[in-house]
Amino acid sequence: MQASEEVIKKYSSTFYFSFSPLPAYQADSIYVIYDFLRKLDNAADSNDPATFEKMVAGWNRVKNNQAQSDLEKNLRLVFTTFELPFYLIDDMINGQKHDLNREPINSAADLHEYCYQVAGTVGLLLVPILTTNRINHANQQKIIRLGIALQMTNILRDIKEDYQNGFIYLPTELMNEYSVSEADLAAETISPNLRKLIIKLSNQTLTAYDYNRKVLDLISNPTSHTAISLAVYGYRAILKKIKRQDFNVFAKRIYVSKLQKMIIYLRVKYAM
Structure with a gap:
């Protein structure tokens, strides 16, 4: 999960400062969620529908227990471990579509x-x-x-x-x-x-x-x-x-x- 930790270090010093003192199982779980959401957000903000749809497809694989990449597997592990509801990421995706389509x-x-x-869902995940x-x-x-x-x-x-x-x-x-x-x-x-x-x-x-x-x-x-x-x-x-x-x-x-x-x-x- 180190790759996800590097992402939060790079993009949010406030969040990294806040969560890095946590026990590894909690901190790493938060890093994984942040990493996935950050990539989704970047695709929407940069108006990159191809990458956005790849992220959505990856999320659908996570939901269907067919994760492929390390990030998808880690995300599935986090959602299973903490019994997080899938609809929260679905709602997040709908919010990011607003940015992707410049609505x-x-x-x-x-x-x-x-x-x-894009934010209330994050609280419900964390x-x-x-x-x-x-x-x-x-x-x-x-x-x-x-x-x-x-x-x-x-x-x-x-x-x-x-x-x-x-x-x-x-x-x-x-x-x-x-x-x-x-x-x-x-x-x-x-x-x-x-x-x-x-x-x-x-x-x-x-x-x-x-x-x-x-x-x-x-x-x-x-x-x-x-x-x-x-x-x-x-x-x-x-x-x-x-x-x-x-x-x-x-x-x-x-x-x-x-x-x-x-x-x-x-x-x-x-x-x-």
Whole structure:
């Protein structure tokens, strides 16, 4: 599973920092899931339908217990070991098809559904790996809300870069309500109307982070608890930095430094 570990190291320092302290059977399982989803995401983002369909075909082999590649075999092992439901990857694939086909997000409901598909599903995949507790429906909804908050943080941070790559995740209805145009997204500086829209979505996202404690309470193992805490608080720190920058996500790319990650780690450890 080392190849999957190298993928998460390369593409998500925040997630790798969070999950690398876990016992190998948990960390490796998370790396495998990340690796598969990252490859699926890359194919969708780069508008590569051939590779995307190969990934989907590979997933169908996993579901039918006919895995061929090492990644497919590892993925089947993870899903079997932790009794993960196949529909979560099916839902993820539907969300990635949105990016592959460059489909517009028209309403807040569309945005919510998309964020569930590409992020809420991830939470529902990871939490059972991190805890032996059974997750009931109410807790599933809390996990989904928190996953949506993580995805919305990414969307808000990357508005300009996403537009440059052909993606608009701000709902058309909301852009019209705030008189935000594509010209605002293409500009070098942030417009007053776009800032107001970002403020609205940022406040909604910060409220969704209120579910972090309820989700973290599901995880009793200290190492697992620390791992998911680091991921959640790392992303919430990005959103707080957006706020401190007066919601100007065009000024510079916002990220959490190694020093800030270490501070978060110490706070998490001493809070337990």
